[in-house]
Amino acid sequence: MPKKILLIEDEGLLSEMYEEKLKEEGFEVISVTEARDGLRLAKKEKPDLILLDILLPRENGIEFLMWLKEDPELSFIPVLVFSNFDDPETKKKAFHFGAKEYLIKTNYTPKEVVEKIKNYLK
């Protein structure tokens, strides 16, 4: 049974790229572009891990983390934040609301991101 990854990323180009790499590595990928859709699908699909961008249209990634933390059925799902928005305050908030990591996308190849994911799914 492949592990399920929920990918919340609004940049089409990047979303396609990560989805491709994750599928290549044998993961099942559910991809959405907005936080609200992400929450809906998280409830429905119960993914093994969530890969979350921060700057999203409408509600941002921090709000998504807050919703997730409040929901006892979802709060246990590990969330890796990956964003190019390198702001100390946002980083602090992300960790406060339960993010496992805050990766700066540009510093990691998709392969390295997959390695991180595998570490959390061991």
Added chain:
Amino acid sequence: MPISIIFPPIISLLILILGFFVFFSNPKIIVNRLFLFLSLCGFLWHLTNFLVDLFGNNLKLALLFSRLTVLGPILLAPTMFLFSLNFPLKETISFSKKFLMLFFSLVFFFFSFTKWNVEKVWVEEGKVYFRPGIFYYFLFFYLGIYFSLAFYNFLKSWRKLTGNEKLQVEYLLFGFLFATISGLTTNLILPLFGYNQLLNIGPSVSLIIFLGFTAFAIVKKQLFGIRIVLTSLLVVLISIFLLVYSLMALPNWKEFARQFTFFLIFVYLGYLLIKSVVMEIKRREELERIDRVKSEFISIVSHQLRTPLTAIKGYISMILEGTYGNIPEKMEKPLVHVYKSNERLIKLVNDILNLSKLETGKIEFEPKPTSLKELITEVVEELRINAEKKGLFLKFEQSEEQLPELIVDREKLRQVILNVVDNAIKYTQRGGVTIKLKRINDRAKIEISDTGEGMTKEEIDNLFQMFSRGSIGTQLHTEGAGLGLYIAKRFVEMHQGKIWAESPGKGKGTTFVIHLPIKS
């Protein structure tokens, strides 16, 4: 002329000016109307006190004005409470509470004319004294309750608010505190030591201080900071003192003219002083604003630049990893070049962002226990391939003595070591790079030595400056922006450590030394 005659009219006038100044700045705002009413209450209190002293020779009138002195505080206290409900946050109170307030005010109002307020007045050595009635003591409770409630409301608002509004409440509370302290000093502490000269002046000064701070908090949309207020306050107080002093010289007109000229000169110089302070603070605020905008701009631009760089990095790496099938041998080299160029751009963006954070003090510092041995091994593994491609050795030698884990920001220290080792490989054509880790007393010492071109003393002196590269750096490599070592130095300093370079001279290699304190 005695000070007791000169001082009250000046203060009364100031109170009225303040009240109307705030009111006319925008008469439609309820806070401004309440402030005017507060000032009028203060004025009434002041005026009645003045009239008591003025009619000391007519005991009937002195008794009447003595009883009327409480009218100002009776009206001032509930107004103050209402003011606290409207400034800066608006809160409403129920009709029944309003009715209760009005009822008590009316009760106290009617009692104020009776003997239960002031029983009698008499004159001793030209001063009017009075005997308070039972009502007078109840009045203390009445005032105490209203002022405590108002103070509580201000504190509540202060906790809730942020930014400019919080600052407004701070001004108000500061004025409140200042007024209380000056009032207590002149009317309680100094009299305890037998000094009664300021008894009449104390409450007036307290009132004007409180109203002054409050007026400033209301009128100023963008508060300048406490420095201006204190400067203004000092200038105003000295001006009042000089004016009173000159008036006291009357009827000696010659002396009055001399003192009054001095007063006018001081007022002018005071005006210039306040103006210069305002200008300086405005300039500083403008610089801070530019700094903030610059930092936000860099943050957004970095984010926007990073997105396409991420896509390039990701896709090229996937092509090189064979995600899209085998690539022709001829294509591999150009793809690696594209990848490396992209990495350079990523590093530049990261450096600029780090620099911006360092300069604006927004850089995060996340210390946690870290093994230096593991960290260096990681860096060596990452850069080994670069060294091997140039035919260089890359060695890590650790002393036998085990180092404890250090409390450091792992990522930042990794960047420092990576940067220095990467530079060493870049600027070395033959031989290689050796990294040594050892303990020296209460410090960890990391030594990165290369067999490269070496540096002159002048080059070493400028090495850790922003946008600086050794001359050999400009000859051999032109890719760095000269930010890496500057950032490395700042990162090491964040750990209370030191970084420096040593070189015996040209052609004799360079050694970079990093010292980090070992904290248990």
